[in-house]
Amino acid sequence: MSQSICYEQPLNERARALLRLEFLFQQIHHALSGPSTWDSRAALQGLFDILAVTGRNEFKKELLK
Structure with a gap:
C-alpha cells in the first residue's frame, strides 16, 4: 500500500x-x-457556508490586497 496522505496545517488565517473555501467548493461540486x-440540501448548505466565510470584513480586506 503506497498511498500517501498529506495533512496541511495552515500558518495564518488567510490560508x-x-x-476552507476550496473544501466547500469541492463539497458543493460533489453534492x-x-x-x-x-x-441538494448539502449543496445549499455549502453555498451558505461560502457566503459566511466571504462575508467577513477581514476576509474581504485580505482578498483585496
Missing part, C-alpha cells in the same frame, strides 16, 4: 480561509452530482 434531496 485557513482559502483552504450537485447526487440525485437526492439531501444532496
